[in-house]
């Protein structure tokens with residue numbers, strides 16, 4: 023790919039971009055009547071213009087049909103979660119029986135650990151990444167304690183070498199080979215939220231299984247960002263949220279994957295609720311719990327329809343575009359971003375996300391040599407939304423669905439100006 027630092031280069035790329043029209047299907051927040059440059063799709067995805075209509079449709083149905091809405095209309099509430107299954111399964115490379123929309127991410131993580139973290143005195147450890155998202159760490163530590171073990175002994179954290187940010191494939195392989203016999207569960211992010219590193223999920227799953235470890239992934243930053251093949255990779259389970267790259271709206275419904283090999287396994291311990299009960303006899307209100315096949319068997323409650331309605335239009339956009347095209351554009355967009363930073367700001371800005379495009383998604387995490395937090399604040403005041411993560415990272419995610427090359431060019435220009443002003 024041939025990049026130049028001229029604005030014209032960005033404009034030419036945008037003209038040639040076949041996904042350009044999707045940008046117009048989203049609302050951008052505004053400041054003083056002008057849209058912000060929005061780079062926070064890794065934190066809260068933008069609202070598709072169709073979302074309101076889908077949510078309104080259910081609001082209206084509630085007004086006009088009330089309880090009958092469970093059985094009427096285009097999408098009866100009784101089966102509402104099923105309308106999300108196929109599109110979501112395609113995004114993670116799962117079969118429909120392996121995927122369900124339910125609850126929220128951390129809740130799902132707990133529910134699946136109840137089934138898939140089964141420590142014994144010999145094999146009771148959990149492997150996570152050192153800078154795991156705090157909620158994942160809290161969940162994992164509390165599960166360890168719940169089973170009567172001590173996180174100080176049972177939590178293994180794999181970290182990059184001192185002063186570096188990337189965990190190599192060799193380091194994963196070596197750690198799993200060394201500790202595997204004591205590891206009950208490997209639980210990693212698909213893409214690390216802080217550094218933006220994409221972990222080698224297929225290999226980790228293989229190495230973990232060779233040591234009889236269960237392997238699960240938190241796909242909060244991976245779904246809608248990276249093409250995934252969970253079924254093929256033999257991943258045991260995964261969880262995700264839908265308000266980041268999937269644009270499902272604040273606090274939107276989460277999702278779970280459980281590999282098909284567990285679909286009929288009623289011997290797995292689990293926490294149960296009526297929505298995980300066999301659908302055909304659920305409303306006979308039997309005393310005995312009879313689990314549904316597949317991921318749906320982990321459901322507790324009836325579907326949060328309004329939050330699911332907000333997700334459907336975005337899933338439809340993903341289904342129409344496809345992850346392959348999104349990934350192709352994403353690779354180009356993020357590489358262009360990296361190129362501009364390298365050309366114009368290499369003295370002031372360090373990119374801590376891996377350079378190898380196979381080891382990252384859309385996001386680049388930037389460490390500013392000086393004044394990171396101030397610059398982040400100044401960016402916002404100058405019409406740019408990106409996010410700040412303690413201790414030292416500005417995360418910037420050019421999202422291929424609605425960001426374009428000019429956004430990236432303008433971001434780098436704004437950052438350059440702010441850094442110059444600061445020096446002057």
Ligand SMILES: *Cc1c(COP(=O)(O)O)cnc(C)c1O
Pocket residue numbers: 126127128129155157158211215240242243263
């Ligand atoms: C965003 C994110 C979460 C958020 O969890 P919720 O239960 O949806 O609040 C958890 N883990 C990771 C890795 C995340 O990136």
